Amino acid sequence: MSTFPDNLLAGYRSFMGGRYSTERERYRSLAETGQEPHTMVIACCDSRAAPETIFDCGPGELFVVRNVANLVPPHAPDGNYHSTSAALEFAVQSLKIRQIVVMGHGRCGGIKAALDPNAEPLSPGDFIGQWMGLLKPAAQQIQDSSLMTSGERQVALERISIRNSIANLRTFPCVKILEDRGSMQLHGAWFDISSGELWVMDPQTGDFGRPDPLTD
Numbered sequence: 050m051s052t053f054p055d056n057l058l059a060g061y062r063s064f065m066g067g068r069y070s071t072e073r074e075r076y077r078s079l080a081e082t083g084q085e086p087h088t089m090v091i092a093c094c095d096s097r098a099a100p101e102t103i104f105d106c107g108p109g110e111l112f113v114v115r116n117v118a119n120l121v122p123p124h125a126p127d128g129n130y131h132s133t134s135a136a137l138e139f140a141v142q143s144l145k146i147r148q149i150v151v152m153g154h155g156r157c158g159g160i161k162a163a164l165d166p167n168a169e170p171l172s173p174g175d176f177i178g179q180w181m182g183l184l185k186p187a188a189q190q191i192q193d194s195s196l197m198t199s200g201e202r203q204v205a206l207e208r209i210s211i212r213n214s215i216a217n218l219r220t221f222p223c224v225k226i227l228e229d230r231g232s233m234q235l236h237g238a239w240f241d242i243s244s245g246e247l248w249v250m251d252p253q254t255g256d257f258g259r260p261d262p263l264t265d
């Protein structure tokens with residue numbers, strides 16, 4: 050029988066001696082009262098783009114869903130297994146979260162695969178190919194542009210993917226109704242893992258820009 054990974058146990062020991070011991074009370078009260086996260090974040094599985102780290106949030110603050118390339122599928126009540134839709138439903142209907150951030154990131158492997166016309170399935174199920182099919186129309190248009198470099202294509206689709214996910218969020222009646230009432234906010238963000246820069250989406254134009262530097 051293989052043993053539990055040492056590096057994870059070492060990390061856990063460090064967590065118990067550090068963060069858990071300083072936040073013991075917070076954990077205890079969250080256990081008693083339940084979670085009341087202020088924001089839902091839909092992010093990529095990529096190990097370099099963890100929302101809790103990037104936004105420096107503690108336990109109980111963010112309700113996070115991560116999947117390949119931070120995609121939200123369209124509302125499809127078809128009886129199939131929809132993990133992201135289930136999490137969204139729970140966040141909005143049960144936790145009453147009224148702020149959702151879709152966060153993409155630079156050098157996303159899922160986006161890269163979507164842009165590669167010769168990408169071979171990684172397994173017979175081709176789960177990633179199917180999943181990234183959500184972006185197929187956009188990926189095709191970008192692939193066809195000979196005016197862009199491959200780096201430009203990559204960033205363009207990373208950001209289009211964020212806008213696409215936000216558009217799909219609006220296909221869920223629970224999100225749409227609340228947004229139309231003015232009580233739901235949808236945001237886009239893109240994290241550049243090489244520089245640490247965070248770019249945020251202008252809700253009116255869909256353009257991405259650096260927010261004003263924060264001052265103390």
Ligand SMILES: [Zn+2]
Nearest residue numbers: 093095157158
């Ligand atoms: Zn990614």
